Amino acid sequence: MKIYEKAPAKINLLLDVIRKREDGYHEVEMIMTMVDLADRLEMEELPRDTIIISSQAGYIPLDEKNLAFQAAKLIKERYDVRKGVYIHLDKKIPVAAGLAGGSSDAAAALRGLNRLWGLQIPEDELCRLGAELGSDVPFCVTGGTALATGRGEKLEKIENPPGCWVVLAKPPINVSTADVYGKLRANEIGRHPSAANMLSAIRRGDFNDICAGLGNVLEDVTLKLYPEVLQLKESMQRLGADGVLMSGSGPTVFGLVSKEAKLARIYNGLRGFCKEVYVVRMLT
Numbered sequence: 001m002k003i004y005e006k007a008p009a010k011i012n013l014l015l016d017v018i019r020k021r022e023d024g025y026h027e028v029e030m031i032m033t034m035v036d037l038a039d040r041l042e043m044e045e046l047p048r049d050t051i052i053i054s055s056q057a058g059y060i061p062l063d064e065k066n067l068a069f070q071a072a073k074l075i076k077e078r079y080d081v082r083k084g085v086y087i088h089l090d091k092k093i094p095v096a097a098g099l100a101g102g103s104s105d106a107a108a109a110l111r112g113l114n115r116l117w118g119l120q121i122p123e124d125e126l127c128r129l130g131a132e133l134g135s136d137v138p139f140c141v142t143g144g145t146a147l148a149t150g151r152g153e154k155l156e157k158i159e160n161p162p163g164c165w166v167v168l169a170k171p172p173i174n175v176s177t178a179d180v181y182g183k184l185r186a187n188e189i190g191r192h193p194s195a196a197n198m199l200s201a202i203r204r205g206d207f208n209d210i211c212a213g214l215g216n217v218l219e220d221v222t223l224k225l226y227p228e229v230l231q232l233k234e235s236m237q238r239l240g241a242d243g244v245l246m247s248g249s250g251p252t253v254f255g256l257v258s259k260e261a262k263l264a265r266i267y268n269g270l271r272g273f274c275k276e277v278y279v280v281r282m283l284t
């Protein structure tokens with residue numbers, strides 16, 4: 001039997017850091033949602049007790065470093081599954097981009113293998129397993145829109161923002177999440193974005209207030225390290241996007257756009273100096 005799972009990319013509408021914890025992680029407050037740019041996982045049971053990963057993307061690890069491999073290994077060990085699986089990853093989400101591509105693949109593998117092997121693991125337990133693989137994996141298990149706290153693994157589901165277009169632009173640099181958090185001085189953050197204001201804007205379905213409330217304190221680090229990300233933000237604003245922010249630790253910049261008529265100008269303007277530009281819908 002073969003099964004398929006979609007693994008969508010996430011964006012952070014808000015990312016605030018409260019403090020650095022003793023375990024090295026940062027206590028965060030994030031509002032996250034999904035966009036319609038997705039990897040696709042094909043999973044097929046193998047009679048041999050093994051995990052095989054393949055992908056058309058030449059630039060991701062296919063061994064135990066792959067997050068989908070780690071998800072399969074974890075679920076096999078915890079539920080004593082003595083069957084194997086072949087997982088093909090059709091990668092569409094840019095790698096190391098701040099869009100949680102690897103985390104979403106891991107989450108899709110957990111959901112998919114739960115179905116493939118008829119394990120009937122409840123969603124909250126899948127989230128707990130996901131948290132062992134990465135801070136963003138629990139959110140990728142549930143999808144939708146959520147307020148994420150702790151190191152990102154504590155989730156409170158909220159309503160989806162009103163539907164809109166999302167323009168994603170990834171400059172040709174790879175950013176390490178650990179490096180960005182490592183360079184952040186949590187007690188020297190100048191301006192904290194307001195999660196309360198963003199939650200209220202989403203609850204009211206107020207697109208303009210959502211755009212006005214976008215904020216990400218990791219921009220302080222990434223924009224200094226890579227001035228081209230700042231330039232990309234400024235270009236997107238100049239070209240007419242309604243709200244513009246860097247996603248996660250970067251370097252992808254996203255623009256929220258309500259009117260379809262604006263898209264061609266933004267897309268063509270960005271393509272002039274950035275090869276990877278995507279126009280997608282927010283998942284609602």
Ligand SMILES: C[C@@](CO)(OP(=O)(O)O)[C@H](O)COP(=O)(O)OP(=O)(O)OC[C@H]1O[C@@H](n2ccc(N)nc2=O)[C@H](O)[C@@H]1O
Pocket residue numbers: 012015024025026027028030097098099100103133134135136137150151152177178181182247248249250
């Ligand atoms: C920044 C965010 C925002 O959504 O996304 P990305 O930019 O990676 O997409 C996340 O917090 C990333 O989550 P994820 O990519 O799962 O991170 P993890 O594998 O758990 O951690 C990678 C490294 O980042 C640092 N880290 C991560 C999460 C956190 N709350 N505090 C941290 O300090 C730690 O140094 C950790 O070793």
Ligand SMILES: Nc1ncnc2c1ncn2[C@@H]1O[C@H](COP(=O)(O)OP(=O)(O)O)[C@@H](O)[C@H]1O
Pocket residue numbers: 059060061065066067068089094095096097098099100101102103105106175177248249250
């Ligand atoms: N299935 C996967 N897809 C993409 N990257 C993966 C995967 N498994 C492991 N990785 C590794 O995880 C790192 C972070 O990738 P990714 O999740 O795309 O970035 P981000 O956390 O910035 O959103 C990359 O360096 C990549 O080599």
